[in-house]
Amino acid sequence: MSKPGLPVPAYADTPLRRRVLKVIRSRPTLRGAAILLGVMVLLAVLAPFIAPQNPYDLATLNMMDNRLPPGAAAMSGATYWLGTDAQGRDMISAILYGLRTSLLVGLLSTGGAMLIGITAGLFAAQIGGAVDAIIMRIVDFMLGFPSILVALVLLASVGRGIDKVILAIIVVQWAQYARLMRASALVERRKEYIEAAVNFGLPTRHIMLAHLLPNSVGAVLVVSTISVASAITLEATLSFLGVGVPVTQPSLGLLIANGFEYLLSGEYWIAVFPGIALVLLIMSLNFVGDRLRRSFNVRASS
Secondary structure, three states: OOOOOOOOOOOOOOOHHHHHHHHHHHOHHHHHHHHHHHHHHHHHHOHHHHOOOOOOOHHHOOHHHOOOOOOEEOOOOOEEOOOEOOOOOEHHHHHHHHHHHHHHHHHHHHHHHHHHHHHHHHHHHHHOHHHHHHHHHHHHHHHOOOHHHHHHHHHHHHOOOHHHHHHHHHHHHHHHHHHHHHHHHHHHHOOHHHHHHHHOOOOHHHHHHHHHHHHHHHHHHHHHHHHHHHHHHHHHHHHHOOOOOOOOOOOHHHHHHHHHOOHHHOOOHHHHHHHHHHHHHHHHHHHHHHHHHHHOOOOOOO
16 A cells, blocks of 8 residues: 555556557457457367367378368268368368467467566666666667577577477567566656655665556557567467477467478468468457557657
8 A cells, every 4th residue: 555645647547458448449440350369369269179170189180081172071071161281180170279379379478578578677777777787788689689580599409399489489579578668667767656655765676566567567568469479470480490389289380381382282271271360360469469559659669
């Protein structure tokens, strides 16, 4: 509980969730993108329950059904509405499970990068001096390298796996959160309620966690939507190149890679349908994130 007389920022009584929902409701195109994103997330969560088959359970696969075109009938009499791949997997089921893996990697890696970046940026803004200089030089160093290059080097060193892909994306992304958090926190530090908290003699840790963090983190949360899309894109790129997730837990990027060799032979559906799902997912995330960023006037500047 804050002490009597301590000023509170004017927007502190308006939760970020309500402000985001207000922006979404006021823009029909943004609302449509948010609905599409929500449907895709729901499909990924419910994949084990709604997918026609478990595409990675070898006992359910029949190699006689491999590379069937969309709408073809299986040996068992079932219909493959989007066709099958070279292993006889139903493409609808493969896409739902791949969507699940892509979203899992995107959300976990973005969450981990946010945690590290918010902590580093908050300390840099509050403590300042040498700590601020050291943290920001590390941030500048990390941002000076292409994301795909850093991720490739890391995965070449530690090997393939979902956990390793998540770690590589965290290493790539945390610096941008640190820079944005520092910029937002520095703005808040100049406001009267922070000065009043300091004059009241409140501990530095209390000021950081109870006042500075809640009122600075909103911009980071808004930008995180775009970062999830970037994480999914990076994971899909790594998987397409063969250094991302393993074949036992394929994402949309790996499904596209598996079907790429069949494009010229006319069996387009193996790569095209996962590609469409990936494009819709990334476009909806980018559209929602970009419109929210513009509405809240967020700038990732140092």
